[in-house]
Amino acid sequence: MIDGYETGSAAVRRAHPPETFSYGDRPSETLDVFAPANADRLPVMVFIHGGAWRALSKLSVSAPAMTFVGNGAIYVAIDFDNLPINTLPGMADQCRRALLWVWRNAARFGGDPDRIHVAGHSSGGHLAAVMLTTDWAAFGAPPTLLKGGMVLSGMCDLYPVLLSVRSSYVKVSGRERDDLSPIRAMDRVACPVVVAWGEKESPEFKRQSIQFADALDASGHLAGRFLLEGRNHFEVPNLLNDPNSSLSKAALRLMSGKG
Numbered sequence: 001m002i003d004g005y006e007t008g009s010a011a012v013r014r015a016h017p018p019e020t021f022s023y024g025d026r027p028s029e030t031l032d033v034f035a036p037a038n039a040d041r042l043p044v045m046v047f048i049h050g051g052a053w054r055a056l057s058k059l060s061v062s063a064p065a066m067t068f069v070g071n072g073a074i075y076v077a078i079d080f081d082n083l084p085i086n087t088l089p090g091m092a093d094q095c096r097r098a099l100l101w102v103w104r105n106a107a108r109f110g111g112d113p114d115r116i117h118v119a120g121h122s123s124g125g126h127l128a129a130v131m132l133t134t135d136w137a138a139f140g141a142p143p144t145l146l147k148g149g150m151v152l153s154g155m156c157d158l159y160p161v162l163l164s165v166r167s168s169y170v171k172v173s174g175r176e177r178d179d180l181s182p183i184r185a186m187d188r189v190a191c192p193v194v195v196a197w198g199e200k201e202s203p204e205f206k207r208q209s210i211q212f213a214d215a216l217d218a219s220g221h222l223a224g225r226f227l228l229e230g231r232n233h234f235e236v237p238n239l240l241n242d243p244n245s246s247l248s249k250a251a252l253r254l255m256s257g258k259g
Contacts, residue, residue, distance in 0.1 A: 134188065
C-alpha cells in the first residue's frame with residue numbers, strides 16, 4: 001500500500017512536474033507546488049504527509065494533486081525532517097514555517113493568500129490538526145490564516161499515543177505532549193474542518209477521529225465527518241486521487257468557501 005503512494009505520486013510528477021521552492025535553510029525544507037497554467041489567486045491546499053512521524057516525504061503525496069489542479073486549485077506538498085533526526089516540536093515548527101511561507105509567497109505561484117487550507121493523513125493528520133490549533137497571530141500572521149482543514153485518520157491527543165508501542169520512538173516532555181495535543185486547544189480553531197477515517201481503522205484511530213469531530217461540532221467548526229466504508233487506514237488518502245470521491249468533493253467544497 002505504501003509503495004502505491006510512491007508509484008502513483010511519481011506518475012503525477014512525470015505528467016505534471018511541480019515547481020519546487022525552499023521555505024527554509026535545511027535540505028528537507030522544501031515544498032512542491034502543483035498549479036494550473038496561468039494560475040491567478042487560486043485557492044491553495046497544503047498537504048502534510050503521514051508515515052508515523054518517521055517515514056515518507058512530500059514525494060509520497062503527489063498523487064492527489066491533479067484532483068485539485070483539474071478543479072482550479074493549487075496543491076502544495078510540504079517536506080520536513082522525520083524522526084529520529086527531528087522531534088515532534090521540530091516537525092510542528094517546520095510545518096508552521098512552510099505554511100507561513102505559502103501565505104507570504106502565494107502570489108509567486110498564482111495562489112490566493114486569503115484562501116489557504118491544510119490537510120494531512122495519519123501523523124500528517126495530527127500535524128494538520130496542530131496547524132489548525134496554532135495561534136498564528138503569535139507568528140505575525142492573521143489569526144484566520146487558514147480558511148479550512150482536513151484531518152484524515154489523524155490523532156488529536158498524544159497521551160494515548162505515548163502509551164502505545166510508538167512511545168519507543170516518540171519522545172516528548174509532558175508540556176510538549178500537551179502543547180501538541182490539538183484536543184486541548186480547540187478554542188483556537190478558526191475555520192471549517194472536515195474529519196474522515198476508514199471503517200477498517202484500528203479502534204484508537206477511530207476513537208480519536210470521532211473525538212476530534214465531536215469537539216469541532218461542539219465549537220461550530222465541523223464541515224463534515226466521513227466514515228469511509230470498507231477502507232483501511234492506508235487507503236483513506238487515496239480517495240483524494242479520485243476527483244469524484246466523496247472525500248475529494250468535500251475538499252473542493254471546503255475550498256470553494258461553501259464548507
